[in-house]
Amino acid sequence: MAELPRPDGGAAAHHLGAALGQAELRPQTPIVEFRRVEKIYGEGESEVRALDGVDMRIDPGEFVSIMGSSGSGKSTAMNMIGCLDVPTSGAYLFRGVNVCNLDQDQRALLRRHFIGFVFQGFNLLARTTALENVELPLVYRRVPADERRRRALKALDLVGLSSRAGHTSAKLSGGQQQRVAIARALVTEPSLLLADEPTGNLDSARKVEIMELMVQLNREHGITVVMVTHEPDMAEYGTRTVVFRDGKIISGNR
Amino acid sequence: MLWATLIMSLREVRKNALRSFLTMLGIMIGVGAVIAMVTIGEGATQKVRSDVGALGENMLVVSPGAARRGPERTAGNPFQKDDVEAIEREVTGIKALSPTAQSSTTVVFGNQNWPTSVIGVDDGYFEVRGYKVEMGRSFSEVEAASGTPVCIIGKTVRDNLFPGTMPMGQRIRVKQVSCLIVGLLASKGQAAMGGDQDDVVLMPLRAFQRRIAGNNNISSVYLQVEEAQMTSSVQAQVEDLLRERRRIQPGAVDDFNVRNMQEIADTMSSVTASMTGLLGGIAAVSLLVGGIGIMNIMLVSVTERTREVGTRLAIGALASEVLLQFLVEAVVLALLGGILGILFGLSLSYAATQSLSLPFVISPGTVAGAFAFSAAVGVIFGYLPARKAARLNPIEALRHE
Ligand SMILES: Nc1ncnc2c1ncn2[C@@H]1O[C@H](COP(=O)(O)OP(=O)(O)OP(=O)(O)O)[C@@H](O)[C@H]1O
Ligand SMILES: [Mg+2]
Numbered sequence A: 001m002a003e004l005p006r007p008d009g010g011a012a013a014h015h016l017g018a019a020l021g022q023a024e025l026r027p028q029t030p031i032v033e034f035r036r037v038e039k040i041y042g043e044g045e046s047e048v049r050a051l052d053g054v055d056m057r058i059d060p061g062e063f064v065s066i067m068g069s070s071g072s073g074k075s076t077a078m079n080m081i082g083c084l085d086v087p088t089s090g091a092y093l094f095r096g097v098n099v100c101n102l103d104q105d106q107r108a109l110l111r112r113h114f115i116g117f118v119f120q121g122f123n124l125l126a127r128t129t130a131l132e133n134v135e136l137p138l139v140y141r142r143v144p145a146d147e148r149r150r151r152a153l154k155a156l157d158l159v160g161l162s163s164r165a166g167h168t169s170a171k172l173s174g175g176q177q178q179r180v181a182i183a184r185a186l187v188t189e190p191s192l193l194l195a196d197e198p199t200g201n202l203d204s205a206r207k208v209e210i211m212e213l214m215v216q217l218n219r220e221h222g223i224t225v226v227m228v229t230h231e232p233d234m235a236e237y238g239t240r241t242v243v244f245r246d247g248k249i250i251s252g253n254r
Numbered sequence B: 001m002l003w004a005t006l007i008m009s010l011r012e013v014r015k016n017a018l019r020s021f022l023t024m025l026g027i028m029i030g031v032g033a034v035i036a037m038v039t040i041g042e043g044a045t046q047k048v049r050s051d052v053g054a055l056g057e058n059m060l061v062v063s064p065g066a067a068r069r070g071p072e073r074t075a076g077n078p079f080q081k082d083d084v085e086a087i088e089r090e091v092t093g094i095k096a097l098s099p100t101a102q103s104s105t106t107v108v109f110g111n112q113n114w115p116t117s118v119i120g121v122d123d124g125y126f127e128v129r130g131y132k133v134e135m136g137r138s139f140s141e142v143e144a145a146s147g148t149p150v151c152i153i154g155k156t157v158r159d160n161l162f163p164g165t166m167p168m169g170q171r172i173r174v175k176q177v178s179c180l181i182v183g184l185l186a187s188k189g190q191a192a193m194g195g196d197q198d199d200v201v202l203m204p205l206r207a208f209q210r211r212i213a214g215n216n217n218i219s220s221v222y223l224q225v226e227e228a229q230m231t232s233s234v235q236a237q238v239e240d241l242l243r244e245r246r247r248i249q250p251g252a253v254d255d256f257n258v259r260n261m262q263e264i265a266d267t268m269s270s271v272t273a274s275m276t277g278l279l280g281g282i283a284a285v286s287l288l289v290g291g292i293g294i295m296n297i298m299l300v301s302v303t304e305r306t307r308e309v310g311t312r313l314a315i316g317a318l319a320s321e322v323l324l325q326f327l328v329e330a331v332v333l334a335l336l337g338g339i340l341g342i343l344f345g346l347s348l349s350y351a352a353t354q355s356l357s358l359p360f361v362i363s364p365g366t367v368a369g370a371f372a373f374s375a376a377v378g379v380i381f382g383y384l385p386a387r388k389a390a391r392l393n394p395i396e397a398l399r400h401e
Helices: A010-019 A074-081 A104-114 A130-140 A145-158 A174-186 A204-221 B002-015 B017-055 B081-090 B124-129 B141-146 B155-161 B205-213 B228-245 B261-304 B306-315 B319-355 B364-390 B394-399
Strands: A032-041 A048-058 A063-068 A089-094 A115-118 A192-196 A224-228 A240-245 A248-251 B059-064 B094-109 B112-121 B133-136 B150-153 B171-174 B177-185 B200-204 B220-225 B256-260
Touching: A032 A074, A048 A074, A048 A248, A063 A074, A063 A204, A074 A089, A074 A192, A074 A224, A104 A115, A104 B306, A104 B319, A115 A174, A130 A145, A130 A174, A130 B306, A145 A174, A174 A192, A174 A204, A192 A204, A204 A224, B002 B017, B002 B319, B017 B261, B017 B319, B017 B364, B059 B228, B059 B261, B081 B094, B081 B220, B081 B228, B094 B124, B094 B155, B094 B205, B112 B124, B112 B155, B112 B205, B124 B220, B141 B205, B150 B155, B150 B171, B155 B177, B155 B200, B171 B200, B177 B200, B200 B205, B220 B228, B228 B256, B228 B261, B256 B261, B261 B306, B261 B319, B261 B364, B306 B319, B306 B394, B319 B364
Parallel strands: A063 A224, A063 A240, A115 A192, A192 A224, B112 B200, B150 B177
Antiparallel strands: A032 A048, A032 A089, A240 A248, B059 B220, B059 B256, B094 B112, B094 B171, B094 B220, B133 B177, B150 B200, B171 B177
């Protein structure tokens, strides 16, 4: 497998910190820090406390598995970690920056520069080749076309799919699609990779393949990984398992 | 970024080739119709102008009788030599002038007859009407002064009286007068408002008055004005002068009229112009319909691609970048439709102008306007769908089925 450079925290963090008008993002501090985070959907009778005063801390280099029964708030927590959502109350610090104070575009910039997503449903663009899918995050980073292509091919190589670069999503198997999705998440060399049930609809051989890839990214490239899963043996791949129930963390916290 | 977005949009358009084409069709037909209408209208206007211009450039025709046609028309006394001299002397801005007298009669050569117009003219007539002597010569001063029966004939007369033979030096009979042919006119062709301008026999006015009319009457005076914009001033001067000479009381109806060819041309081209405007307006409505088609398809496309938008937002696209993407896509659709429409409209109007034998004039302004207009249609009708996409909540968009 090709060598992927270690995530570049420093320079990008500095630029973004300056752009956001905040202190430089500090890579040493916890990459994720929840302080009494609440997320409430709906009002009155139909009020749902998806997250109910969660304190959580994830350090750089960790591989955290999140487990819990359906509706326990795992996806809600992931959306929060990925800066797609903001808490109803409490604070979420991403690399020391309080995400609650950022507007939509500033959060988009955080995602663009630091976070890679792997979705359960792959979410590849239809009728678009694997290569173009992987290039997409680089387009938003204004990476010039030739470098974009080079880096996308490298990421595809890392997930073992360089021979399928020109295939459209429809011509790839589920496992291959998921690997393209992973390549797309890591092509920007994010400091944090978020995966919500990345093995959800794969057979067991594919599952192992994907998990080994995640472990490799975590160990060899120092990417912090947070993964939601229902299956205990998938959770085993992580360095720590956090369990949610009814919007609270019941075990695995530090 | 704009470049990458453009490439992305073109790819998107190509991915849904049939749908994109059908969407463009609306704009294409709209733009095509506008271009065709305007181009054909422009051709018709030019044709009218050049036809009227061919009657005589910057020409005024002064005739006896009130201007209004119909039952009220009064005959009015013909002009006399001193009227013409007064005009020549007192009106400024005249480049050339000719008194004329005319008769519709049959001319005879051998056993051939041909009914035509015989016109007695001065030298100035050739200039005013733009007649050129193709072969032979025009009238000499002596001939003009003495009333020698000589004539110059038009092409139609020549073709009918002298099929295959040379008319120069022959004599034709006009009423009882035998008339020597000294020249042939170059063909001028059909005039705008009927009438074959080559169906004519010209002779010196003096000769016509003496030998054919038997009086010294002048039936019309043809004037050529120096500059087009002086036409109405010259017309006014002539009218004032003749009112005075013919003792017409203020407020009374003139017993003569001055026809302004420029005015006729202007009227006719303003008629074609307003027709063009009307048809163009109707065509513009179809552009509007095309724009609504684009909006419709873009709305469908945004809904269909909700997950894609969610993915883009999650990856770090700004709302403004999503807006730009969909806006560019709409503009690309509209512009492609516009370009196809311009080509379609031009080929349509080329075919139409050829079959109507009108000039085919491409107006760059209209083409540029159509181009800009289709871009504007894309922006205007693409904005709402694009804004809808940009305002999507990434989490909800990602969950969209
Ligand atoms: N947009 C929303 N509007 C209202 N309620 C919501 C919304 N999103 C989530 N919820 C509620 O919040 C709670 C937590 O949802 P969440 O998606 O985080 O669960 P989960 O742990 O990911 O479950 P699963 O394992 O089924 O994916 C659920 O009760 C859910 O119904
Ligand atoms: Mg979930």
